[in-house]
Amino acid sequence: MDALRRTLLKGAGATGAIAAAIAAGVLKPSQVLAAEYNRAAFEAKDMAGALKNIGAASAADSTGIAIKAPDIAENGAVVPVDVSSSIPNTISLAVLVDKNPLPLSSAFDFANGALPEMALRLKMGQTSLVEVVAKTADGKYYKAKKEVKVTVGGCGG
Amino acid sequence: MSMHRREFLQILAAASAAGFALDSRSLLAAQGGSRVDGLYDLPRFGNVHFLHFTDCHAQLLPIYFREPNVNLGVGSAQGKAPHLVGEHLLKAFNIKPRTIEAHAFTYLDFAEAAKTYGKVGGFAHLATLVKRLRASRPGALLLDGGDTWQGSATALWTKGQDMVDACKLLGVDIMTGHWEFTLGANRVKEIVEKDFAGKVEFLAQNVKTTDFGDPVFKPYVIREMNGVPVAILGQAFPYTPIANPRYMIPDWTMGIQDEEMQKVVNEARGKGARVVVLLSHNGMDVDLKMASRVSGIDAILGGHTHDGVPAPSVVKNAGGQTLVMNSGSNGKYLSVLDFDVKGGRIQGFRYKLLPVFANLLPADKAMAAAIDKVRAPHRAKLEEKLAVSEGLLYRRGNFNGSWDQLILDAMLEVKGAQIGFSPGFRWGTSILPGQAITFEHVMDQTAITYPYSTLTDMTGATIKDILEDVCDNLFNADPYKQQGGDMVRVGGLSYACDPNAAMGKRIRDMRLDGKPIEAGKTYKVAGWAPVAEGAAGEPIWDVVAKWLRDKKTVAPLKLNAPKLVGMDGNPGIA
Numbered sequence: 046m047d048a049l050r051r052t053l054l055k056g057a058g059a060t061g062a063i064a065a066a067i068a069a070g071v072l073k074p075s076q077v078l079a080a081e082y083n084r085a086a087f088e089a090k091d092m093a094g095a096l097k098n099i100g101a102a103s104a105a106d107s108t109g110i111a112i113k114a115p116d117i118a119e120n121g122a123v124v125p126v127d128v129s130s131s132i133p134n135t136i137s138l139a140v141l142v143d144k145n146p147l148p149l150s151s152a153f154d155f156a157n158g159a160l161p162e163m164a165l166r167l168k169m170g171q172t173s174l175v176e177v178v179a180k181t182a183d184g185k186y187y188k189a190k191k192e193v194k195v196t197v198g199g200c201g202g
Numbered sequence: 203m204s205m206h207r208r209e210f211l212q213i214l215a216a217a218s219a220a221g222f223a224l225d226s227r228s229l230l231a232a233q234g235g236s237r238v239d240g241l242y243d244l245p246r247f248g249n250v251h252f253l254h255f256t257d258c259h260a261q262l263l264p265i266y267f268r269e270p271n272v273n274l275g276v277g278s279a280q281g282k283a284p285h286l287v288g289e290h291l292l293k294a295f296n297i298k299p300r301t302i303e304a305h306a307f308t309y310l311d312f313a314e315a316a317k318t319y320g321k322v323g324g325f326a327h328l329a330t331l332v333k334r335l336r337a338s339r340p341g342a343l344l345l346d347g348g349d350t351w352q353g354s355a356t357a358l359w360t361k362g363q364d365m366v367d368a369c370k371l372l373g374v375d376i377m378t379g380h381w382e383f384t385l386g387a388n389r390v391k392e393i394v395e396k397d398f399a400g401k402v403e404f405l406a407q408n409v410k411t412t413d414f415g416d417p418v419f420k421p422y423v424i425r426e427m428n429g430v431p432v433a434i435l436g437q438a439f440p441y442t443p444i445a446n447p448r449y450m451i452p453d454w455t456m457g458i459q460d461e462e463m464q465k466v467v468n469e470a471r472g473k474g475a476r477v478v479v480l481l482s483h484n485g486m487d488v489d490l491k492m493a494s495r496v497s498g499i500d501a502i503l504g505g506h507t508h509d510g511v512p513a514p515s516v517v518k519n520a521g522g523q524t525l526v527m528n529s530g531s532n533g534k535y536l537s538v539l540d541f542d543v544k545g546g547r548i549q550g551f552r553y554k555l556l557p558v559f560a561n562l563l564p565a566d567k568a569m570a571a572a573i574d575k576v577r578a579p580h581r582a583k584l585e586e587k588l589a590v591s592e593g594l595l596y597r598r599g600n601f602n603g604s605w606d607q608l609i610l611d612a613m614l615e616v617k618g619a620q621i622g623f624s625p626g627f628r629w630g631t632s633i634l635p636g637q638a639i640t641f642e643h644v645m646d647q648t649a650i651t652y653p654y655s656t657l658t659d660m661t662g663a664t665i666k667d668i669l670e671d672v673c674d675n676l677f678n679a680d681p682y683k684q685q686g687g688d689m690v691r692v693g694g695l696s697y698a699c700d701p702n703a704a705m706g707k708r709i710r711d712m713r714l715d716g717k718p719i720e721a722g723k724t725y726k727v728a729g730w731a732p733v734a735e736g737a738a739g740e741p742i743w744d745v746v747a748k749w750l751r752d753k754k755t756v757a758p759l760k761l762n763a764p765k766l767v768g769m770d771g772n773p774g775i776a
Contacts, residue, residue, distance in 0.1 A: 115457045116682040119443040125455075172705065194683050197671045198444040198733050 087149050092141060092176070095149040099139050101178045104186035107132060110177050112191040121169045121195040129162040134182040140165060144173040169195050241302065241562065242331065244338070247552040248542030249428040250477050251342035253335055255328065256505030257531035258346075259353025259381075259629040260365050261646070262573045264321030264560035266632040267532045268312045268596040269510060274774040275487075276701045277679035281773050284486045284509030284528055290773035295512040306534070306557035307510055309776075313594045313634050320561040323533025325368050326573060328558050329566035331536055332372060339540070341427040345434065346374045347505035347529065348483045351393075352381035353629050355584055355645035356576055361385055364576040366397050371572055376403045376423065380439030380446075380483045380506060384651050387451045394419070405436025405481060407466045408459045418454055421466045424475055430543045433475035435466055435499075439483040439506055441685045447652050449735040458488065458682055460496050467498040476546050479503060479539075485686035486528040490517060497521025500548060501539060504528045506686045508598065508628040510535055514553050527553065531629060534558060584642040588750035591639050593758030597630035597647065600676065600774075601699075602691045605630055605647055607759040609730075609742070610693030612749035617657045619728035620714060621665065622693030626672065628686075635758075639750055644743050648730075654739035655730040662712070662719040665727065669697065669709045677701040677708065693728075693762055695719065700767035710767070 086098035096102050109132035118124045128138055138161055139152040145168070155161045161179070176190040275285025286294050288308050297303045305315040306322075336342050346369060351362030362385050369377070382390055394404045407421035422435040440458045443451060463480075470478055480499050482489050485506040493502055497520040510530030517524045529537040536556045542549045577584065597603040602610070610622040630647040633639055660668075668690070675685040689699075698711040712719040719725070730742040750756070769775055 113461075116680070117441055117444055117457075117685070119448070119455060119457075192683075194674075194678075196444060196675060196685075197668065198448075 083152065086139075086152070088147065089149060090147065092143050092148050095141055095147075096178070099149070099152065099178060101139070101180070101186040101188065104178050104188040107179070107187035107189055110138075110179050110187060110189035112175055112177055112189060114175055114191050114193050116192075117194045117196060118169065121171075123166045124169055124193055124195075125164070126167050126175055126193075127162075127164045128177050129160075130177075130179045130187075132179050132181060132187055135161040135179045136182050137180040138163065139178045139180075140167070141176045141178070142167060142169055142173045143176060144171050145169065169193060171195050241559075242334065242556065244335070244538060244554055244556070246338045247540040248550065249341075250430050250432055250541040250543050251335075251339035251427070252345055252479060252501075252503065252537070252539040253332060253339075253342055254345045254347065254481070254503040254527070254529050254537035254539065255533065255535065256347025256483075256503075256529045257349040257508055257629065258323070258533040259349055259531065259646075260351060260357035260362075260649075261323055261354060261533050261631065262325045262356070262364065262368060262576070264324035264327060265532060265646070266316050266321055266634060267323070267534050268316075268594070268598060268632045269307060269309045270599040271309045271776045272600040272774065273509075274600055274677070274701055274769060274772055276677050279487055279490075279681070283511045283513075283515050284507065285772075285774040287774055288776035290776070291512075294773075297512065302559070303512075303557070306559075307512055312596075312632075316632075316634055319559060322560060323558050324560050324565070325372060325533065326565035326567075326570040327560045327563040328533055328536065329372055329569040330563045331556065331558060333566065335536075335538060336373075343375045343425065343427065343432075343434065344373055345479075345481045345503055346377035347481060347503065348377060348379040348438070349381045349505065349531075349629070350377065350379075352384060352651075353646065353649060355642055355649055356580060358645070358649040358651070359580065360576070361389055362393065366393050367576070368569070368572065370397070370401055371569055374402050375425075376405060376434050376436070376481060378406050378436040378438050378481050378483050379404065380442055381650075383438075383442050383451050383454075384446050385450075386651075387454060403434075403436075405434065406438035407435055407463060408440055408456050409438050410455050412453050412455045415455075422470050424470060424473060430476050431474045432477040432479065433470035433473075435463070435470065435478065435480045437463070437480060437482040437484055439485075439686070440488070445685050445687065445733075447733045447735065450651070458484070458492070460492055463492065464496045464498075467496060471498055476543055477541055477548060482506075485681075485684070486511070486526065487681035487684060488686070489526050489528070490515060491681045493517035493524035493526050494519050497524075499524045500541070501525040501551075502527065503537060503539065505531075508532075510555060510557075512555050525551065525553070527555070529555060532631065584640065584645075586641040587638040588641060588644065588747055589639050589754050589756050591633050591637055591756045592635060593756070594635055595633035595639070597632075598628055598688075600626075600688050601763045602761045603630075604759050604761060605633075606691035607693070607761050608756060609647065609746055610691060610762070611759065612746045613655065613728040613730070613742075614693050616745050616749055617655065617728040619657055619694070619726045621660075621695045621725050621727045622691075623668070623727060623729040624691040624693070625731045626676070626688030626690050628688055639756070641743075641747055644746050644750070648741075648743045648746065650731060652731055652733070652737070653741040653743060654732055654737050655728065655742045655745050656732055656737065656739045658727050658729065659724045660727045661721065662723050662725065663721040665695070665719065665725065666709055666712060666721070669712075670706050673699065673701070673708045674705045678705070689764075692764075696762065697764045698767055699764040702768045711765070
C-alpha cells in the first residue's frame with residue numbers, strides 16, 4: 046500500500062495535477078486567506094500582542110489540545126508540528142511560536158463539524174514554546190504548549 | 203595457593219611500581235581463591251535469556267578502557283545510576299575496592315590495575331564467553347545495541363564490513379544503530395538487505411522516511427524461546443540527524459517517539475509476546491524517562507551513553523515496572539539477562555554485567571583467524587609507532603580527557619589556532635603510561651566519515667553560544683533534550699561551568715591567556731568533525747599523527763578542565 050500511495054502521489058506531483066487544480070480555480074488559497082485575514086494578530090511582534098488580537102489573552106490551560114512536535118528539532122527551518130483538539134465544538138486553532146519575530150504562524154477555522162486536526166511545518170530560529178489556542182463555538186478559548194529545542198548540533202555520542 | 207589479602211596487595215603494588223604486569227591468573231587466584239573461575243560461573247536461571255553488548259565501536263582486539271571520574275547527574279538524575287563514579291559507584295553497588303570488579307567498573311587506580319588484570323574485550327574473547335553462555339542457556343538471543351560499525355581504522359577503511367562479518371561470526375541475532383548511519387543511508391540499507399538477510403535483524407521503530415513517515419526498518423520481531431513468545435523492539439539513537447551529519451541520511455527522520463513506542467509494545471503484546479525487551483540506543487537517562495512513560499516493556503537493554511552499570515535500575519510505570527540496564531562500551535562487558543516465565547508471566551529475573559577480561563577468556567580460534575585476516579593488508583600502517591606516552595591517555599568523562607587534550611594541543615600547534623574545539627565523543631580507547639601510541643590508537647579516537655579539521659574565525663559571542671549549546675545537550679534537566687555526548691573539549695580558552703544553571707547561563711568567566719573573551723572580538727578556532735555538508739580540511743588523524751611523530755615522547759598533559767560551580771558533593775565527580 047505504502048509503495049502504491051507513494052507512486053501515485055509522486056505521479057501526481059510530476060504531472061502537475063495539484064498545480065493544475067489551483068490554476069483551474071478549484072483551489073484558491075489567496076482568496077481564502079484574504080477573506081478573514083487577521084492582520085493585526087499576524088503582524089504582532091510579541092506573544093501578548095498576537096494573543097490579544099486573536100481574542101485569546103485569557104485562554105485557559107487545557108489537556109484537550111494535543112501538540113505532537115519533536116523535543117529537539119532535526120532542522121529548525123522545517124519543524125513538523127501536528128496539532129489536534131478533542132475539546133467539543135472546536136471551531137478554530139491558532140499556532141504560535143513564542144521566540145519567532147512574528148509569533149502567530151497560522152490560524153485555521155473548522156466549519157460544519159470538520160475535525161480540528163492539522164499538520165504543519167514551522168520555522169524556528171531558536172528554542173521556542175509552540176503554543177496552540179483553540180476556540181470553541183461558544184466563544185471560549187483554551188491553550189496548550191510544548192517546548193521545541195533548536196540546537197546547532199554535532200558532538201553527540 | 204593461599205595468600206592473605208594484605209600480601210596480595212603488596213605484590214600488586216610492587217608489580218605496579220616495577221612497571222610490569224604479573225601473570226593475572228596467579229594474582230587473581232591469590233586474591234580470592236575461586237574468584238577467577240567464579241567470575242564467569244553464572245548458572246542458568248529461568249527459560250528466557252538475553253545476551254547484550256553495545257557501543258563496541260569496532261574494537262575487534264582487546265583494549266584498555268578507563269571509566270570516567272566525572273559523569274555528573276543534574277536535576278532528578280543527581281546521585282543516581284548512571285551518574286555515580288569511583289568510590290560512590292562501588293558503595294552503591296556493594297563492590298569491594300581493589301577487586302577485579304572494582305577495576306572493571308571504575309577508574310580507580312586505573313593504570314596500575316590495568317597492568318595487573320590486562321586488556322578487556324576483543325571479539326575473539328567475547329566469542330568464547332558468548333559460546334559458554336549459549337551452551338548453558340539454550341535459545342539465548344544475542345543483541346547488539348549498535349555503534350558497532352564505527353570507531354576503528356579497519357571499520358572505516360572497509361566501510362564497516364569487518365564488523366558486519368565479525369558480528370555474523372559472533373552470532374548476533376538482532377541489532378539497532380547510531381554511528382552505523384554515518385556510513386550513509388545506502389550503505390546501511392545494503393548491509394541490512396544483503397549481508398544481514400536471514401541472519402541478523404536490524405530493528406528501529408523510530409526511523410521513518412521524511413516524506414510520508416513510512417518505517418525504514420522493522421520496529422520489532424517476535425521469537426519463540428523455549429516455548430515462550432518474546433518480543434524484541436529496536437530504538438535507534440533518536441538524534442542522529444542532529445548530532446551527526448544530516449546529509450548522510452537526508453531522507454530519514456528519527457526522534458524519541460514514545461507514543462509510537464507504546465503502540466509497538468501494545469501490538470507485540472497483542473500478538474502474544476509474554477516478554478517484551480527494548481534494544482535501545484537512547485542513552486540511559488532517556489531510557490529511564492521512557493521507562494516511566496511507556497508501559498509494558500519488561501527490560502530496556504540500553505547503550506549510547508557508555509555507562510557500565512552493575513545492576514538494573516527499576517522504574518515503576520502504569521503497567522508495572524521496567525528494568526533499565528546499560529552495558530558499557532568498547533566490548534568491555536557482556537550483559538546477561540535471564541527471565542523465569544511460567545504460566546505466561548514473568549516470575550523473576552537475574553542480571554549480570556560481565557566484564558570481558560581477555561586474559562581470563564581464551565581467544566576463539568575461528569574469530570581470531572578472521573580478525574587476523576581483516577587486519578593483514580593494513581598491518582604495517584596500523585602498527586606504526588608514532589610516539590611514546592609518558593602519562594595515561596583516556597577520553598571518557600564529561601570534560602577534557604588526556605586523549606582530548608593531546609588532540610587539542612596538536613591542533614593548536616599544527617593549525618596555529620588560539621582556541622581549539624574537539625567533540626565530546628564517549629568512545630576512544632586508553633593508553634597506559636609508557637605505552638607506544640600507534641597510528642591505530644590515533645584512529646581509535648578519530649575514525650569517522652567526516653574527519654575534516656578546520657580553522658575558523660569566530661567572535662567571542664559565537665564561541666559562547668557554541669559552548670552553551672553543547673552544555674545544554676549534556677545538562678538539560680529534561681533527558682529528552684539531551685544528546686548523550688560529553689561536553690565539547692576546549693583548548694586554549696579557560697572557563698567556568700555551572701551545570702545546574704539554565705540554558706545560556708552555564709558558561710562563565712571565559713578567558714584566553716588570563717584575559718576575558720570579548721563578545722565582538724574575533725578569535726582563531728581550530729576544530730574537527732563538522733556536521734555541515736561541504737566542509738573540507740586535512741583529516742584530523744593526519745594532524746595528530748604528524749604532531750606525534752614530531753614529538754616522539756608525550757609528557758603527561760595538563761587538562762584544561764573548566765572550573766565547576768555548584769557540583770560540590772555530587773557523587774558524579776571524584
